[in-house]
Amino acid sequence: MAMLPLAAAAALWSAMAAAPQPAPPQGDALSDAEVRALVQRAIRMQHQSDEALELFDRTERIVDREDEKSSDTTVRTVPVGAGVERIEVHRDGQAVPQEQIAQKWTYVLAVMESRMRTGDPAVKSAYERAAKRKEYSSKMVDAIGEAFRFRWEGRGMRAGRPVIELSYEPAPQFKPRLRFSNVYRQVYGKVWIDEASGYVVRLEADLRKDIPIGGGIVGKIYKGARVEIEQAEAYPGAGVWLPTLSSYDIKGRKFLFPASYHRQLYASEYRRIGPPAEALALLRNEHARAAAPENPAR
Numbered sequence: 040m041a042m043l044p045l046a047a048a049a050a051l052w053s054a055m056a057a058a059p060q061p062a063p064p065q066g067d068a069l070s071d072a073e074v075r076a077l078v079q080r081a082i083r084m085q086h087q088s089d090e091a092l093e094l095f096d097r098t099e100r101i102v103d104r105e106d107e108k109s110s111d112t113t114v115r116t117v118p119v120g121a122g123v124e125r126i127e128v129h130r131d132g133q134a135v136p137q138e139q140i141a142q143k144w145t146y147v148l149a150v151m152e153s154r155m156r157t158g159d160p161a162v163k164s165a166y167e168r169a170a171k172r173k174e175y176s177s178k179m180v181d182a183i184g185e186a187f188r189f190r191w192e193g194r195g196m197r198a199g200r201p202v203i204e205l206s207y208e209p210a211p212q213f214k215p216r217l218r219f220s221n222v223y224r225q226v227y228g229k230v231w232i233d234e235a236s237g238y239v240v241r242l243e244a245d246l247r248k249d250i251p252i253g254g255g256i257v258g259k260i261y262k263g264a265r266v267e268i269e270q271a272e273a274y275p276g277a278g279v280w281l282p283t284l285s286s287y288d289i290k291g292r293k294f295l296f297p298a299s300y301h302r303q304l305y306a307s308e309y310r311r312i313g314p315p316a317e318a319l320a321l322l323r324n325e326h327a328r329a330a331a332p333e334n335p336a337r
Contacts, residue, residue: 068191074205078189080237081230084280085180088238088270089173091279093118096318098308099125104301116306117147117322120154120315121162121169144326151322154315178217186213186223194234197241198271201234222250225262238280242268249291258298260291273309282306 069077096117103110113129124147127135156162188211192204208227215221228244246264269284285304292298312318 068193069203074189074191075184077203077232077237078184078205081232081239082180082184084237085239086177088280088282089176089180091273092281094311094313095273095281095309096312097281097306097310100305102303102305104299106299117151118312118318119147119151121165124150141326144322148319148322148326151315151319155319175217179220182215182217182220182223186210186215186220187226189230192229195231197231200240202231202240203234205230205232222246225250233280236272236280239268239270241270242266252291258291258293260289264289264291273311277309277311281309 096115098113099116100111100113103112111129111131112127114125114127116123116125124143126140126143126147128140129135153159154162154165157166187207187209189205189207192206195202195204206227206229209224213224215224225246225248226244227247228242230239230243231241232238233240244266246260246262248262250260252258252260265286265288267284267286268282270280271283273279273281282304283306285302285306287300287302289300290298312321
């Protein structure tokens with residue numbers, strides 16, 4: 040598959056989103072029951088997306104602004120069995136020296152190889168921690184179905200595909216049972232769902248009330264915080280949709296000091312590499328100079 044350069048892919052996506060769209064398909068509004076069924080379908084598809092993300096490497100451009108600091112980094116992100124490793128290729132407009140990139144690939148392959156030694160206590164512990172994170176994330180996604188009340192807004196087109204637009208607001212009857220799920224009670228937004236696949240194309244979330252952290256002692260996230268997420272098919276024929284944009288715009292305070300966090304993460308050039316054993320063979324062929332160190336990280 041021919042891979043678009045990251046900047047070209049981002050420009051293409053922006054142009055497609057900004058260009059005049061065909062007239063939206065006609066159709067009756069969905070009933071409340073049909074809206075609920077659509078949301079549940081989108082949740083199921085999101086679980087598939089989250090599972091698939093562990094099998095795809097990709098290029099990510101990460102633009103961070105935190106307080107007075109900023110950075111613009113491009114990395115190749117590689118799943119290694121329990122988490123990911125990132126190979127930095129550009130930082131703030133400067134290419135990373137090839138020698139450093141090769142050294143990082145050596146490390147990544149060593150980590151991936153170590154992840155296959157499942158009898159090793161350290162490796163077993165790494166997988167257990169990853170499983171707990173995955174389980175919690177899955178439950179947070181499931182909670183969306185009961186945490187929000189979704190309303191029909193209409194049909195439209197995004198990137199040339201028919202989508203259904205829904206708005207959402209906190210459901211009055213929702214009782215948070217997971218740590219941090221109480222934030223759902225203050226979030227309002229919109230979501231666009233691809234009508235054919237059931238995947239979320241775009242999601243916007245806005246915080247309408249301050250959220251205290253540690254009872255307000257540790258800090259606070261101020262109202263007005265905003266999150267945007269976009270997804271698209273990984274590549275034509277992939278059959279799975281994965282994130283192309285994650286944007287966070289957050290202000291608050293840490294203890295007594297004001298703080299802000301702004302991140303845009305653009306993902307492109309997805310490629311299925313499979314689980315560690317399959318991926319290791321593929322990546323070794325691509326990085327023949329890389330050899331595992333004597334004591335690979337776990």
